[in-house]
Amino acid sequence: MSEPATLEVRGLRASVEGKEILRGIDLVVRQGEVHALMGPNGSGKSTLANVIMGRPGYEVTEGRILFKGEDITDLSPDERARRGLFLAMQYPVEVPGVSVVNFLRTAYRAVKGEEISALAFRKLLKERMALLGVDDAMVNRYVNQGFSGGEKKRNEILQLAVLEPEIAILDETDSGLDIDSLKQVATGIAQLVGPNLGVLLVTHYQRILNYITPDHVHVMMQGRIVRSGGKELAHELETKGYEELRRELGLEEQVGATT
Amino acid sequence: MTIATTTFDEEALGRLPAAPPFVEALRKQAFTEFLALPIPSQDTEEWRYTDLSGLELTFTPFAAGVRAENLDGVDEAILRAAGSVGERAGLQIQHNSEVAVSHLDPALAAKGVIFTDLDVAAREHPELVEPHLHALVPTSRTKFTALHGAFRTGGTFLYVPDGVVVEAPLQTLVWLDADGAAVFPHTLIVVGEDAEVTFIDRYASPDLERALSDAVVEIHTGPASRVRYVSIQEWGSGVIHLGVQRARLARDVDLRSVAVGFGASLARVESESVLAEPGASSEMLGVFFADGRQHFDHRTEQDHVAPACHSDLLYKGALRDESRAVYSGWVHVRPGARKTDAMQTSRNIVLSDRAKADAIPNLEIENNDVRCGHAASVGPVEEETLFYLQSRGIPRDEAERLIVFGFFQEVLDRIPVEEVREGVAEAIERELSR
Ligand SMILES: Nc1ncnc2c1ncn2[C@@H]1O[C@H](COP(=O)(O)OP(=O)(O)OP(=O)(O)O)[C@@H](O)[C@H]1O
Numbered sequence: 001m002s003e004p005a006t007l008e009v010r011g012l013r014a015s016v017e018g019k020e021i022l023r024g025i026d027l028v029v030r031q032g033e034v035h036a037l038m039g040p041n042g043s044g045k046s047t048l049a050n051v052i053m054g055r056p057g058y059e060v061t062e063g064r065i066l067f068k069g070e071d072i073t074d075l076s077p078d079e080r081a082r083r084g085l086f087l088a089m090q091y092p093v094e095v096p097g098v099s100v101v102n103f104l105r106t107a108y109r110a111v112k113g114e115e116i117s118a119l120a121f122r123k124l125l126k127e128r129m130a131l132l133g134v135d136d137a138m139v140n141r142y143v144n145q146g147f148s149g150g151e152k153k154r155n156e157i158l159q160l161a162v163l164e165p166e167i168a169i170l171d172e173t174d175s176g177l178d179i180d181s182l183k184q185v186a187t188g189i190a191q192l193v194g195p196n197l198g199v200l201l202v203t204h205y206q207r208i209l210n211y212i213t214p215d216h217v218h219v220m221m222q223g224r225i226v227r228s229g230g231k232e233l234a235h236e237l238e239t240k241g242y243e244e245l246r247r248e249l250g251l252e253e254q255v256g257a258t259t
Numbered sequence: 260m261t262i263a264t265t266t267f268d269e270e271a272l273g274r275l276p277a278a279p280p281f282v283e284a285l286r287k288q289a290f291t292e293f294l295a296l297p298i299p300s301q302d303t304e305e306w307r308y309t310d311l312s313g314l315e316l317t318f319t320p321f322a323a324g325v326r327a328e329n330l331d332g333v334d335e336a337i338l339r340a341a342g343s344v345g346e347r348a349g350l351q352i353q354h355n356s357e358v359a360v361s362h363l364d365p366a367l368a369a370k371g372v373i374f375t376d377l378d379v380a381a382r383e384h385p386e387l388v389e390p391h392l393h394a395l396v397p398t399s400r401t402k403f404t405a406l407h408g409a410f411r412t413g414g415t416f417l418y419v420p421d422g423v424v425v426e427a428p429l430q431t432l433v434w435l436d437a438d439g440a441a442v443f444p445h446t447l448i449v450v451g452e453d454a455e456v457t458f459i460d461r462y463a464s465p466d467l468e469r470a471l472s473d474a475v476v477e478i479h480t481g482p483a484s485r486v487r488y489v490s491i492q493e494w495g496s497g498v499i500h501l502g503v504q505r506a507r508l509a510r511d512v513d514l515r516s517v518a519v520g521f522g523a524s525l526a527r528v529e530s531e532s533v534l535a536e537p538g539a540s541s542e543m544l545g546v547f548f549a550d551g552r553q554h555f556d557h558r559t560e561q562d563h564v565a566p567a568c569h570s571d572l573l574y575k576g577a578l579r580d581e582s583r584a585v586y587s588g589w590v591h592v593r594p595g596a597r598k599t600d601a602m603q604t605s606r607n608i609v610l611s612d613r614a615k616a617d618a619i620p621n622l623e624i625e626n627n628d629v630r631c632g633h634a635a636s637v638g639p640v641e642e643e644t645l646f647y648l649q650s651r652g653i654p655r656d657e658a659e660r661l662i663v664f665g666f667f668q669e670v671l672d673r674i675p676v677e678e679v680r681e682g683v684a685e686a687i688e689r690e691l692s693r
């Protein structure tokens with residue numbers, strides 16, 4: 001196998017509407033690794049995920065994002081996706097009138113750069129659906145329209161399974177799920193994790209880490225990664241809470257990000 | 260007043276193929292009206308969005324077509340334009356000013372269904388044609404309907420007798436390839452009591468320097484009939500399309516119409532449903548996509564004359580480049596039309612900041628026992644949606660196309676007849692992938 005694909009975030013600062021949210025992030029995620037990213041509400045986790053994917057509206061004021069050794073900071077989101085990046089969104093978007101199948105086939109063709117017949121695609125899709133326990137009815141519906149919270153998250157993971165990126169950022173894919181859905185989504189992700197996939201898993205909960213063991217855990221506060229460690233860090237947080245960590249680190253409690 | 264030079268003169272009128280006396284009389288009368296009426300001015304409410312003041316009426320009044328024995332004798336390009344609609348009960352092709360070929364399932368002909376060249380029908384069935392031709396759209400309506408009345412040749416006549424159900428759709432294609440010509444597509448539909456039919460009008464041409472399509476559609480319905488009418492306008496650039504479509508709904512009629520507008524340089528189409536007798540129901544769906552410097556002016560009217568009628572209109576349009584589209588719709592509820600239920604919705608996606616769309620709903624309600632509503636929106640594609648699609652590797656322009664297709668899907672989902680739905684979907688795909 002060739003060298004594993006690597007996502008490198010170097011000294012990244014970014015603002016939204018003139019307000020600085022990311023205040024110097026350094027992070028390296030390699031294909032085959034699982035990184036958990038935790039941190040209180042408003043600390044900037046989704047912002048980081050969105051900036052890595054190139055979402056418009058965020059301004060990178062300093063630092064670079066590299067993927068497979070190349071600078072992707074100024075590339076369009078679709079170009080990043082075609083190079084092997086993926087973002088499962090915290091709030092998946094509705095696409096009225098476009099069925100999941102049609103959406104996925106269009107994305108598949110774009111990412112893989114190859115034509116696939118409707119029939120062959122159906123077959124591939126069935127396979128991935130079985131893996132994740134997704135039913136037929138869902139893929140014939142319009143993307144996220146009228147989906148329950150659980151269906152939306154499952155749909156994100158189905159896309160991940162079909163598009164086979166090298167690095168995926170999963171932004172709170174475990175939030176808003178009941179116990180059964182969580183289990184289904186988590187085991188789904190667990191099956192996809194392996195030497196070919198690197199994951200940055202944004203989460204608030206220890207639970208999902210029972211299914212997917214992280215190699216690294218990072219804690220983000222106020223737009224910075226304030227602590228990194230192994231999987232034991234997640235347990236530590238669970239018992240300690242962010243309050244104590246803050247005290248240890250000598251950080252002031254703040255509402256939202258600093259200016 | 261001086262009359263500008265025009266090719267539509269007495270001499271040209273005299274050169275038209277001979278017609279039965281009642282048609283000749285109609286031509287004469289319409290020609291007089293044509294001379295008397297002005298080109299509609301933007302000072303009038305009806306024409307304020309379309310400027311035709313510079314239009315020179317110097318088109319070839321009659322352009323011969325190539326007649327064929329049967330469909331096998333029709334040119335490939337023309338058949339392609341007819342679309343791959345699955346099963347059909349009949350197909351007629353008009354080439355320029357003449358009907359080239361006309362086919363109807365013999366089993367239907369045996370039941371008394373008539374589907375043929377309007378000129379032929381005027382000769383063979385004057386008792387059916389005369390009372391209906393220009394009864395809903397009088398020639399005196401505008402200079403263009405007068406011109407139509409005077410110079411029309413060809414056209415479609417569809418008659419379905421009482422109680423007859425036509426399962427598969429019938430279709431007419433008007434194909435225009437004579438540059439500089441004027442064509443006058445006319446569709447005259449007469450449906451009997453409790454009868455049922457689906458008809459598709461298609462207009463298509465290659466890109467031309469300059470041409471005029473001056474079209475009229477008249478739909479007469481018998482009580483409790485079910486009528487579905489679809490028009491798909493795919494004229495090439497250079498064509499000016501001016502259309503008037505008017506339907507009269509009798510008691511308990513269920514009329515569902517779909518208007519698809521993609522082509523022409525300038526298209527102005529008026530679609531009107533008159534709910535003339537109690538219990539009638541009219542659905543009007545519209546889909547249009549404008550690009551380049553296209554100008555679309557869509558006007559609709561839901562005219563509630565009788566009580567207890569229902570009408571629902573949904574027009575969806577997308578605009579790109581420097582195109583311009585205006586939708587203006589009227590819901591009239593007359594004093595006697597109690598228990599009216601009327602809805603009108605216009606949605607527009609504007610894909611470029613040089614394109615401009617307007618949606619102007621108008622309600623005129625003359626009694627208070629009604630349920631009426633309207634909704635209109637004009638806006639760009641949501642950035643959020645675009646980002647979502649792009650984050651899946653789909654390039655921006657393709658993402659935009661997919662979103663627009665999804666936007667039109669709502670209309671497709673409301674078309675019950677599969678052949679029609681597929682035909683419209685195919686036209687949308689063809690247009691979006693251009
Ligand atoms: N588009 C935006 N416009 C304005 N402010 C924004 C925007 N996106 C993020 N922010 C602000 O940036 C800060 C960080 O938000 P972000 O969503 O990245 O936090 P998070 O760590 O993902 O929080 P949560 O755990 O609640 O999802 C917040 O103060 C938020 O209000």
Ligand SMILES: [Mg+2]
Pocket residue numbers: 045046047090171172
């Ligand atoms: Mg978040």
